[in-house]
Structures are given as structure tokens and as C-alpha cells.
Amino acid sequence: xxxxxxxxxxxxxxxxxxxxxxxxxxxxxxxxxxxxxxxxxxxxxxxxxxxxxxxxxxxxxxxxxxxxxxxxxxxxxxxxxxxxxxxxxxxxxxxxxxxxxxxxxxxxxxxxxxxxxxxxxxxxxxxxxxxxxxxxxxxxxxxxxxxxxxxxxxxxxxxxxxxxxxxxxxxxxxxxxxxxxxxxxxxxxxxxxxxxxxxxxxxxxxxxxxxxxxxxxxxxxxxxxxxxxxxxxxxxxxxxxxxxxxxxx
Amino acid sequence: xxxxxxxxxxxxxxxxxxxxxxxxxxxxxxxxxxxxxxxxxxxxxxxxxxxxxxxxxxxxxxxxxxxxxxxxxxxxxxxxxxxxxxxxxxxxxxxxxxxxxxxxxxxxxxxxxxxxxxxxxxxxxxxxxxxxxxxxxxxxxxxxxxxxxxxxxxxxxxxxxxxxxxxxxxxxxxxxxxxxxxxxxxxxxxxxxxxxxxxxxxxxxxxxxxxxxxxxxxxxxxxxxxxxxxxxxxxxxxxxxxxxxxxxx
Numbered sequence: 491x492x493x494x495x496x497x498x499x500x501x502x503x504x505x506x507x508x509x510x511x512x513x514x515x516x517x518x519x520x521x522x523x524x525x526x527x528x529x530x531x532x533x534x535x536x537x538x539x540x541x542x543x544x545x546x547x548x549x550x551x552x553x554x555x556x557x558x559x560x561x562x563x564x565x566x567x568x569x570x571x572x573x574x575x576x577x578x579x580x581x582x583x584x585x586x587x588x589x590x591x592x593x594x595x596x597x598x599x600x601x602x603x604x605x606x607x608x609x610x611x612x613x614x615x616x617x618x619x620x621x622x623x624x625x626x627x628x629x630x631x632x633x634x635x636x637x638x639x640x641x642x643x644x645x646x647x648x649x650x651x652x653x654x655x656x657x658x659x660x661x662x663x664x665x666x667x668x669x670x671x672x673x674x675x676x677x678x679x680x681x682x683x684x685x686x687x688x689x690x691x692x693x694x695x696x697x698x699x700x701x702x703x704x705x706x707x708x709x710x711x712x713x714x715x716x717x718x719x720x721x722x723x724x725x726x727x728x729x730x731x732x733x734x735x736x737x738x739x
Numbered sequence: 740x741x742x743x744x745x746x747x748x749x750x751x752x753x754x755x756x757x758x759x760x761x762x763x764x765x766x767x768x769x770x771x772x773x774x775x776x777x778x779x780x781x782x783x784x785x786x787x788x789x790x791x792x793x794x795x796x797x798x799x800x801x802x803x804x805x806x807x808x809x810x811x812x813x814x815x816x817x818x819x820x821x822x823x824x825x826x827x828x829x830x831x832x833x834x835x836x837x838x839x840x841x842x843x844x845x846x847x848x849x850x851x852x853x854x855x856x857x858x859x860x861x862x863x864x865x866x867x868x869x870x871x872x873x874x875x876x877x878x879x880x881x882x883x884x885x886x887x888x889x890x891x892x893x894x895x896x897x898x899x900x901x902x903x904x905x906x907x908x909x910x911x912x913x914x915x916x917x918x919x920x921x922x923x924x925x926x927x928x929x930x931x932x933x934x935x936x937x938x939x940x941x942x943x944x945x946x947x948x949x950x951x952x953x954x955x956x957x958x959x960x961x962x963x964x965x966x967x968x969x970x971x972x973x974x975x976x977x978x979x980x981x982x983x984x985x986x987x988x
């Protein structure tokens with residue numbers, strides 16, 4: 491039986507304020523939960539209408555609580571609640587040196603876009619993602635659901651991106667309408683790639699710290715498409731940076 | 740004043756059945772409506788809380804109806820209704836010959852993905868998009884909003900994709916985990932690119948009609964990311980097909 495105070499505590503985690511306070515985030519659905527259970531994330535509690543398909547490690551068995559579908563509905567963030575909901579500890583942010591490719595987000599606001607970008611980083615072997623303080627929280631339930639487990643494989647750091655870029659030694663790439671054709675550019679193995687806000691692109695303060703302005707050329711005769719969505723632009727940029735270094739056949 | 744029957748008719752357009760019956764679709768927001776007003780789409784009716792920012796052509800002035808914010812809320816599909824809602828005629832599907840690059844969707848179900856793919860086609864100069872009958876309707880309000888006007892610049896055909904591919908002369912590309920590295924392939928100017936369903940990928944019946952199996956290689960050491968989202972995979976494929984034919988600097 492879920493107590494009223496517990497329901498309140500879990501649904502409160504929808505808000506960043508309470509996630510920060512409790513240092514917990516919510517994951518839903520057997521698939522996402524099982525992926526996170528295999529990762530370095532620490533399980534705090536797990537609520538399920540059944541436990542058979544959940545891969546709960548033995549030492550964490552006491553964190554499982556059997557609930558009814560009606561109770562799950564009370565704590566779920568999803569329109570169609572899945573069979574389980576789990577709480578994981580938000581890891582402490584570590585200040586490590588980033589090498590290779592790093593993606594840096596200048597105020598990306600849409601949870602779906604951030605989730606897609608995290609999956610793309612995972613796919614392309616980008617292990618560090620730097621986010622401005624105004625970028626949507628990666629522990630937002632919508633982001634957690636959209637990442638499909640990739641969240642556990644990327645180091646995500648929220649920081650003052652101006653200060654971060656000022657100290658950066660690697661070349662800093664950013665996409666601008668008047669940038670150099672990305673397809674004709676020789677792209678390095680080590681770099682920071684800045685992606686901007688959905689509506690406003692890269693802010694002028696950050697633009698000044700970009701050392702290499704690039705552009706994804708637009709094709710077609712009408713030339714009216716205003717811009718690429720930030721997630722698809724990230725896909726194209728990462729593909730271009732990595733295509734020369736294929737490790738699979 | 741909006742009549743009850745009119746409200747019912749407009750909200751009914753949320754459903755494909757009624758869109759088909761009425762041959763109308765809904766667009767919302769000044770920006771999207773103005774983009775469609777500039778296109779070949781035919782305006783049927785336009786409801787706005789103000790008309791100043793709407794670029795209604797003179798001969799269509801009689802289609803404008805001033806409504807209140809409360810009335811707009813009754814007919815809007817958006818959580819936060821914009822200032823106007825318009826009805827446009829669904830164009831008759833034309834059977835024309837497709838040349839250059841054509842994207843073909845095998846049961847893409849998510850409106851956001853279809854909207855993003857339409858924008859990508861527009862960006863990369865792909866003028867024809869072929870959809871299986873089970874692919875989400877491109878006149879679904881969520882798709883219309885996501886395309887940001889690109890909808891008017893792409894020829895979209897819903898058809899029996901098996902029959903379409905059986906008659907196709909161009910090479911048919913499709914992405915598969917065991918396909919050839921797309922980065923190492925010489926890609927032609929004329930081709931059909933098949934993109935599959937979000938959960939199941941390309942169906943086996945369609946896979947048999949694919950003449951060139953390609954893959955976007957996965958990077959990183961963990962190699963756990965299951966798959967790319969269909970919209971980001973489309974972005975990478977179109978970028979690869981087009982990168983050799985840059986027309987801008």
C-alpha cells in the first residue's frame with residue numbers, strides 16, 4: 491500500500507526543485523528500468539504491479555514494493571502507465587577532463603530534443619555532454635523516457651558554459667547560417683560542438699567563443715525551410731565528425 | 740459567433756475519418772497559417788481572435804471569421820491555443836513520376852517523427868515522400884504543426900508501397916543492422932530510401948524489395964544503443980546521399 495506521503499513525494503519528482511532536494515529521479519516501464527538497473531545508477535525504490543520481468547539484483551530485493559494498477563496510475567507521469575516505476579539516485583556531478591568529441595548545449599529546452607541528443611551521443615561514442623544551466627534537466631521524466639537507457643552511458647554536466655568554453659583548449663565548432671560548408675570542412679577527432687536553443691540558436695555571448703563556424707547546406711530550389719530541428723542538426727554534425735573514423739565494417 | 744455544428748465539424752477534423760470525408764485539415768498559429776497561405780494549399784476558412792498579423796489574400800477575405808479566445812479554445816487542438824486556426828483543403832493525390840531522391844516510409848507511426856521527416860525532405864531538396872497506408876496521416880494536426888510549413892513544398896503520396904517498389908527502376912536503399920557501411924558506399928543521385936517503423940524497422944515483405952542494404956555504423960565502446968530514432972536516421976541518410984552534391988558554398 492502506498493502511503494499518501496509517499497505518493498506526494500514521488501509525484502513531486504516531476505519538478506526539478508524536488509528532484510534536486512531529494513536527489514532522486516523517476517524511470518518508468520520495464521525496459522527503461524531494466525537498462526538503468528544494469529548501469530551504474532543506484533536504485534532507491536521500485537514499484538511494480540508484477541516483478542517477474544524486472545531484473546532487480548538480489549541485494550536490492552528489499553527495494554521492491556508490489557502495488558496495484560490503480561496505485562501506479564497515481565504516481566505515474568505517463569498517459570498510459572507501464573507496469574513499473576522506479577526511483578534512482580541522481581549521481582553527483584564529477585569534474586573530469588573531457589577528451590575526444592564533446593557536445594555542448596546552449597539552452598536546449600525541449601525534453602524530447604535533449605533525449606534524442608543523449609541517444610545520439612551514445613550512438614556516436616560521444617561520452618560527455620555539457621549543458622547550460624537553462625538547458626532542460628536531463629532527469630526530467632520525459633527526457634529519461636526518451637533516452638531509452640542511454641542516460642546511463644553519457645556523462646552529463648550542467649555548468650556555466652561561458653566559463654567552460656573560455657578554458658577550452660580544443661577547437662569549438664558551432665552551426666550558423668553563414669558558416670563554412672560542413673561537408674567541405676576537415677573535421678578533427680577532438681572538438682567541442684555547440685548546439686543552440688530551438689528558437690534562437692546559439693546566443694551571441696557563446697557565438698564569440700566559437701572558433702569554427704560551420705553550416706549544414708540547404709538543398710532544393712525553394713530554399714524556404716527555416717532551419718533544421720536541433721536534434722536532427724546534431725545527428726548530421728555528429729555523423730560528419732565521425733564518418734572518417736568508422737570502427738565497424 | 741461559432742455555431743455548435745461548426746465547432747463539432749472543426750473538432751471532428753482531429754480524426755482522419757472526418758478529414759477524409761470533409762477533405763479538410765486544420766492548421767494553427769499565425770506562423771504556420773501564413774506559410775500555408777503562401778503555398779498552393781487552398782484556404783477554406785480562417786478563425787482568428789485578431790486578423791492583423793494574418794496574410795489573408797484579398798479574394799479570400801470573406802473566409803475570415805473573428806472569434807473570441809474562449810471560442811478558439813473550443814476548436815483548438817493545442818494545449819495553449821495560438822491566435823488563429825485555419826481550415827485548408829486536402830489536395831488531390833497526384834500520380835506523377837518521381838525522380839532524384841524519394842523517401843519511402845514503411846509504417847512510421849509517430850506524428851512528431853513524420854513532421855520532422857517532412858522538414859528534412861524539404862531541407863535536402865527531396866520533393867517526393869511515399870507513405871504506406873499505415874503511416875500516420877500527414878494532415879494529422881500534430882504533423883501539420885511539426886512541419887512548420889514544409890508540408891506545402893513536398894509531394895506526399897499514400898499508397899501500396901509493395902506495388903510502388905515492385906515497379907521502381909531506381910535502386911532501393913534501406914537501413915539494416917547488417918547493411919554495408921553508409922560512409923563507405925558510393926551513393927547515387929537517383930534512389931529510393933526506405934525508412935522503417937519505430938519499433939519493428941523495415942517489414943520483411945519490404946526488405947525483400949530493398950536492393951541495397953546499408954547501415955549507419957555505431958561508435959563508442961559500449962555498443963549498447965539499440966537503434967537510432969527514425970527521424971535522426973533519416974537525417975543522417977539524407978545528409979550522406981546529398982553531401983557530394985552541395986550547391987551552396
